[in-house]
Amino acid sequence: MxxxxxxxxxxxxxxxxxxxxxxxxxxxxxxxxxxxxxxxxxxxxxxxxxxxNSIARGLRTSSSLTIGVIIPDLTNPIFPPIVRGIDSYLAPRGYSALIVNTDGNDDTERLLFESLVQRQVDGFIFATGHSGHALATEAYERGIRAVMVNRDSGGVPYPAVVGDDAQGIRAALVHLFGLGHRRVAHLTGPPTFSTSRVRAEAFAAVCAELGISSEVVPTAAYSVDEGQRATDQILESSSRAPTAIVAGNDLLALGAYHSLRLHGLRCPEDVSVVGFNDMPFAGDFQPAMTTVRAPHFELGAESARLLLNQIENSALTALKVVLPVQLIVRSSTAPPP
Amino acid sequence: MxxxxxxxxxxxxxxxxxxxxxxxxxxxxxxxxxxxxxxxxxxxxxxxxxxxNSIARGLRTSSSLTIGVIIPDLTNPIFPPIVRGIDSYLAPRGYSALIVNTDGNDDTERLLFESLVQRQVDGFIFATGHSGHALATEAYERGIRAVMVNRDSGGVPYPAVVGDDAQGIRAALVHLFGLGHRRVAHLTGPPTFSTSRVRAEAFAAVCAELGISSEVVPTAAYSVDEGQRATDQILESSSRAPTAIVAGNDLLALGAYHSLRLHGLRCPEDVSVVGFNDMPFAGDFQPAMTTVRAPHFELGAESARLLLNQIENSALTALKVVLPVQLIVRSSTAPPP
DNA sequence: ATTCAATCTGCAATCGATTGCATTCTGTGG
DNA sequence: CCACAGAATGCAATCGATTGCAGATTGAAT
Structure with a gap:
């Protein structure tokens, strides 16, 4: 140079x-x-x-104008919008995001976290639902600024920005109920994710309320494979198979599609499926997926806003921001057979 | 803290x-x-x-162990795998990627580029196909290290890592020819993208070679909307509509799906469609998309390798690395009606 | 015992910008 | 014409680590 x-x-x-x-x-x-x-x-x-030279400046001012963003996996389609939302708020303010992928591995997460601390990031945005708990607690005790996005704070007094999952599940069930469904299964994500628990609890509560007979099947990961496996399990074990499936997210729903197809069942004629997130191109799947749209971009932007607010103004911020979600009805839901 | x-x-x-x-x-x-x-x-x-404190170290050693990655849009599904590929090579070597989105805007690109230079990034990976040319030239003259990924270097002597687009188009056309198609259209991306030109040229050449009657329709962007618009144009103008469409990428192909549906045509029964890239979930579209798989993760990893090689060893590196692609046949192609 | 080489460690400059404090300068009022 | 407030600028320390060079120590060889 x-x-x-x-x-x-x-x-x-x-x-x-x-x-x-x-x-x-x-x-x-x-x-x-x-x-x-x-x-x-x-x-x-x-x-x-x-x-x-912003390195020299950073040394003197002990701030790097950099934010560490910790996500499980960038190729999971919900994260790019979140990241862009974060960036949309940071970039105009001179900040950059340093994005790292943990692949859901706690050791990796800790390692990357430390490497970001070393790089003097001014704060963190945690988008890892999994455990991370201990890490967040430790970070908090070290006086590190952070915000949780798309997961709750798990008791650590960091602000959390989440979608209104309970409301989303409710909307999905009300929609199915209106179509006539009375036996509905729920594919719930790993219980270590706060989103899984919130959705599963809302599912149980609303089913009870509406008098829907329910069944909850846990999965080991928010993945297509696990969705397929769990749906296989439902179809092969239940004496009276459900007429609809509410999946914990779109990937699980996609897995349900696969399973149904392999069992010779049609969606939505035989079994309705509802996803969660409205990931990009969910409307282009086969069939176009009815799903709950979470405002990922806005979740990201809002989390960045809260974080910068903490950093620049040392301001007290909301401990929890809940953004509304919306049921998007497409073609994967229909009246039960 | x-x-x-x-x-x-x-x-x-x-x-x-x-x-x-x-x-x-x-x-x-x-x-x-x-x-x-x-x-x-x-x-x-x-x-x-x-x-x-890596800021202090960076000041002294004038290296930040940071690489600037310039992409058009993270929510375009081909980029996450590229980014992860980049990261997979950088992270174990102590480097981090600073990812910025240009949204295809040259001014934004220049602005972000400068801000990354200010941050003392050790090098760049350019994944923006669009123009950028002037910027790359300038960067080169300033002695900045860089690598192009998924685009050619446009005359600037930076290494470029690309998929074998010509081979991919050939494979697609041979497949269609084998099914019996003799009239094929090509939805080509903006001519400012090197990938568009390479694919369009290969398309013309192979059609000529196989005796396929061809038609090339330009689009203004690699987007679903543009794919739909271009396909509308084909369907509404051609006296003899093609029996198959080779799209410049999967998004354009998806747009073609939409257009066909709106024109009451079925894919693949009436018109076959081939995409390009094999973006995530391409197999879950309606119908499952036949497409050319480009090794995005590997493209990213390889580009990072070339860049670090330049930076750490000041080594001369290959000016062009071409990685093989593979036609993935699914359900969007069938014999012509 | 003396010299010399090899090892190990200390010293201090350096990277480039920021910032509290001191100094200089300006113009105004008495 | 002097004093002085206030503005503008200069000075130098500082952030935390790296590194060329020099000094100190050790041990071996003569």
Whole structure:
């Protein structure tokens, strides 16, 4: 790399002291320096193509303008929108997101967390539903700023930004009930995820309320394979198979599609399926998936907002923000046979 | 944040000079210090929970162990696998990726590029097909290390890592030809993308070779909407509509699905469709999409490898790496009516 | 015992920007 | 014409780690 211009070069060219250059080029301190000088410094800076070295600045100010974002897996389609939401709030404010994938592995998570701390990130956004609990507690005790997105805080006093899962499950069940379904199964994600528990509890509660006979089948992961396996289990064991399945997320629902197909059952004619999240292209599946849309982009943006609010204003922030969800009815639900 | 331990604290506790601590804790310089001292320093470091401040290190060594990754849009499903591939190579080597989205906007791209330069990234991975040309040229002249992924280098002597697009198009056409298709249309992406041009040229060449009557319809973006619009155009204008469509990517193919459906045509019975990329869940579309699988994860990993090779060894690297692609036949192709 | 080489460690400069404090300069009022 | 407030700028320490160089220590060889 050809050596970049430093603040000293600009100072030399503008005929002022480096300190003055620093002040002239900085929003907050600009008022401390003579307007004429500011112009001269700006010109010099432009002429030399000067851009501040943010590592040096970071060292002095002990802030990196960087946020660590910890997600399980970027290729899980709900995360890109969340990340973009985060970025949409951070970027205009000069912050960048450092995104890491844990693949659901706690050791990896801890390792990556430490490496981000080393990089002096100014705060964290945790999107890992899984455990992480101990880590979050520890982070909190270390005085690290953070926000949870798409999961609850699990007792740690970090703010959490979540979709209204209970409401989503309710909407799904009311929709199915309205179509005439009275036997519904729920594919619930791993109980270590807070979202799984919230959804499963809402499912049980609403079924009881509506008088729907219910069945809850746990899965080991929010994956297509597990959805398929769990649906296999339902179809092969139940004496009276359910007429509809509410899946904990769209991937599980997709697995249910696969299982139904392999069992020679049609969706929605024989069994209705409802997903959760409205992942990209959910409307292009076979059949187009009825699902609960969670506002992932907004969840991300809001979590970034809360975090920056903490960091820049040391402001107290809401401990929980719940964003509304919406049932998107497509073609995977129909009256029971 | 409770103030972190610095190298000086460790030095104090271990009863040695900070310089010695630095050497003791560093792989490459560890041999310069007495093994006994190393142990003492290590113990002291552990006791204090010391982790080096990588900003300070970065300032001194003028390297940030950070790579800038410039992509158009993370929510475009081909990018997450690329990013994960990049990360899979970087992370074990202590590097992190700083990912930014341009949304295809040149001004945004330039802005983000500069902000990453400011952050002292050690190199760039460009995944933006669009123009970027001028930017890449400029970056090269500034002595900045970079690699192109999923696009050619457009004359700039940066290495490029791409899939074998021509071979993929050939495979698609041979498949269609074998099914009996003799009139095939191609939905080509924006000509500013190198991938569009390569695919369109291969399409023309192979059609000529096989004696297929061809038609090429340009689109303004690799999007579902544009795919639909272009397909509308084909269906509404051609006197003799094609019996198959080869789309420039899966999104365009999805748009073709929509258009066909709205025109009362069935896929694959009336018109076959082939996509490109094999994006996640392409097999779950309606109908399951026949498409060319590009090895996105590997493209990402390989591009990271080339970049680090440049950075760490200043080694000359291959200027072009072409990875094989594979036609995945599913249910969107069938013999012509 | 002396010299010399090899090891190990300390010293201090350095990376580039920020910032509290001191100093200089300006214009105003007495 | 002097004093002085206030603005503008300069000075130098600082952030935390790295590293070339020099000094100290050790042991071996003569």
């Amino acid at each position: 050809s050596t970049r211009a430093t603040i000293a070069d600009v100072a030399l060219l503008a005929g002022v002291h480096p300190g003055t250059v620093s002040r002239a080029l900085n929003q907050k301190t600009e008022s401390q320096v003579n307007p004429g000088t500011v112009v001269r410094v700006r010109r010099a800076a432009k002429q030399l193509g000067y851009t501040p | 409770s103030t972190r331990a610095t190298i000086a604290d460790v030095a104090l506790l271990a009863g040695v000079h900070p310089g010695t601590v630095s050497r003791a804790l560093n792989q490459k310089t560890e041999s310069q210090v007495n093994p006994g001292t190393v142990v003492r320093v290590r113990r002291a470091a552990k006791q204090l929970g010391y982790t080096p």
